Each structure stands twice: as C-alpha cells, then as structure tokens.
Amino acid sequence: MSRKTFHAANMDNSHNPGMGLGERIATRRVATGMSQAELARRCGISREAVAQWESGATQPATKRLIDIAEALRVEVTWLIGGTQDPNIEIRRRVQSAREMLGLSQLDIDEILDQNPGYTQDLETGARAIYDTLLRRIAGRLHLRLEWLIDGTGPAVDPVEFPGGPPTRQELLRQALERKEMVSQALDYRAVPATASMPRDVAILGVTVGDDNVDFCLNGNVIDHVRRPPGLAGASNVFAIYVIGDSMYPRFEEGDLVYIQTGRPPKSGDDVVVELRGDAGKPGNCYIRRLVRRTSNDIQLSQFTPPIDDIRIPTDRIREIYRIARVSELLGA
Numbered sequence: 001m002s003r004k005t006f007h008a009a010n011m012d013n014s015h016n017p018g019m020g021l022g023e024r025i026a027t028r029r030v031a032t033g034m035s036q037a038e039l040a041r042r043c044g045i046s047r048e049a050v051a052q053w054e055s056g057a058t059q060p061a062t063k064r065l066i067d068i069a070e071a072l073r074v075e076v077t078w079l080i081g082g083t084q085d086p087n088i089e090i091r092r093r094v095q096s097a098r099e100m101l102g103l104s105q106l107d108i109d110e111i112l113d114q115n116p117g118y119t120q121d122l123e124t125g126a127r128a129i130y131d132t133l134l135r136r137i138a139g140r141l142h143l144r145l146e147w148l149i150d151g152t153g154p155a156v157d158p159v160e161f162p163g164g165p166p167t168r169q170e171l172l173r174q175a176l177e178r179k180e181m182v183s184q185a186l187d188y189r190a191v192p193a194t195a196s197m198p199r200d201v202a203i204l205g206v207t208v209g210d211d212n213v214d215f216c217l218n219g220n221v222i223d224h225v226r227r228p229p230g231l232a233g234a235s236n237v238f239a240i241y242v243i244g245d246s247m248y249p250r251f252e253e254g255d256l257v258y259i260q261t262g263r264p265p266k267s268g269d270d271v272v273v274e275l276r277g278d279a280g281k282p283g284n285c286y287i288r289r290l291v292r293r294t295s296n297d298i299q300l301s302q303f304t305p306p307i308d309d310i311r312i313p314t315d316r317i318r319e320i321y322r323i324a325r326v327s328e329l330l331g332a
Helices: 021-031 036-043 047-055 062-072 076-081 088-100 105-111 118-124 131-141 145-150 168-183 326-330
Strands: 199-208 215-226 237-241 256-260 270-275 284-293 297-302 307-313 317-322
Touching: 021 036, 021 047, 021 062, 021 076, 036 047, 036 062, 036 199, 036 215, 062 076, 062 131, 062 145, 062 199, 076 088, 076 145, 088 105, 088 118, 088 131, 088 145, 105 118, 105 131, 105 168, 131 145, 131 168, 256 270, 256 317, 270 297, 284 307
Parallel strands: 199 237
Antiparallel strands: 199 215, 215 284, 237 256, 270 284, 270 317, 284 297, 297 307
16 A cells, blocks of 8 residues: 555645535546546446445445545545645544543654654644554554544444553553564564665555455555665565554554565465455455465464464465565565
C-alpha cells in the first residue's frame, strides 16, 4: 500500500463540500479518466458495486474507503467530507483519543517509535496523514480504524476491552516490549537505504481484504524503492507494504518487505501466500511463516495471535513468494 498522501483541494471541482460521497467518487473518477470497471478492479469489487455507490443506492464500507481513496489519489477524509482541509477531523480524533487514554504527545511519540514533536506536528497539521499511518495509530493505541477514519461507532472495541480502554501504563509497557523484541534480533527494518542504491524496485499495490484476509495484489505499481545491496543485479524482485499485524513483531503494519521470485521457500521462511482468485479476480494473500509443505497442503504459522497449524490445500494456492531475509538484503 502506498504511503503517499494526496490532497483533494485545488485538483478539480470534486472538492465541493456540498456533494455527497457517491457524487465525489463519480466526479473524481471522471476527472482522473477512470472507468467504473477500472475503479472496481483496483478496489477488488464489481463494477455494479461502484455504480451503486455513485448513484447513492449503497455506500462503501468504512474499511473500503482507503482502497477508493488510494485508487482516486485523494485522502480518505476528503472522500468522506469533501472539505478542502481533508485531515482536520482525523487530527481532532487523534487528539481526542490521546486525551481519553491519558497520554501526552510525547507518550504517543514513544508508542509510535517517532522522534519528539511528531505527534504535535500530526495534531496541528504540520505532518501529512497517510493510510498506513492511520492503521499504525489504530493498532498501537487499540482504536477502531473505522472510528479513526470517520468517527463511526466507539473509539475502542467494547468486546476487546470490556472493562474500558487500555491504560497509559499498559500502552507504554507494550511500547517498551516492542523495543526489547527488536533489540534482541537483527531487525528487518535495519536495512540501510543509502543514496548509492538505485531506486528501481517496484512496490506493488495491494487492496485490503475482508476481516479474515490480509490483502490482494491489485496489479498496480504504486512507487519504486531503493534496491538493497544484496539484491544488486537481480531482475525478479518486487516489494510490498505489510498489511495486518498477524506477523508482529517480525513485521509491523506498513513495513516494506522485499520478495525475490524464483527462490523456492523452505520451512522457517516468511512467505506471501497468494490464493487462486475467482473469475480472473486477484486472489487473497497472507503473510505467514512456512512450517512445512506436503503434496496435499501447506502448514503455516503466525505470531499475533499465535497460531501454529494454519493449513491451506495445495490446489487453492496460486503462488508462494519467499520474503528475503535481512542477511540477504545486506549481502551478508
């Protein structure tokens, strides 16, 4: 998923706040020269669903708004409210959540692993908001993503936290544990990105799936990233942003991982498993650890929550991509 942020204001007449959600989708789609079928393909849904959104017959689910915003190159908050300052309501909800949880701005900096002043810039509008940041804030503070995006429902899931939201002490303890985990092993995120590396590895776009699906590869190249030294000269390399927290702390939401196709995975490797799609549509994808392979199925594991016996029949699998190890990226 792209970490870029796009401002709707001054791009075309679609920033009119008097429009409804469906009208903004339609006007922005036409302004970008995109057909309903193309928007549907990028969002992983049917053309009929797009037509119903634009006519006002139905509205997209809150989690689908990120896919639509990315495809139309606008911000989610503009898509919802049509204002020329599309981030203001999300910024207010970040501040509201911070105060509800009894956290200071410096506490949030610590929890998000950012330098002092990051949260202050975020709340005042000096720092851009992008989709993977929203997911990281929601995950680290245990907020509902729907509430953070558009204010729908409670801020904290009452089923997950029946006794009330997590305490400041608990959130800071979790932040400390994350740092200790990272310090105990070579971190995937420690790969240097120096100017000497060519920026020629394609980042493939992803579409967020249903609640039990990590993502789908949508076929779009959304950006390019610098090539690690260990992959110099390799032609069969691409990268993706991690969706979901099933492999935390190995990978976090928004981390970038590199994949070199053609290298068969073995037991213990981290992998992206792509299932076969229906009627030419992209199949569901999962990032997991490979436990073993047989002629009939594969066994996978995940870290959060810990599950060691996830099985997928072989005939449902389109491809298994091996995620490059840190030592391979460094050329060690």
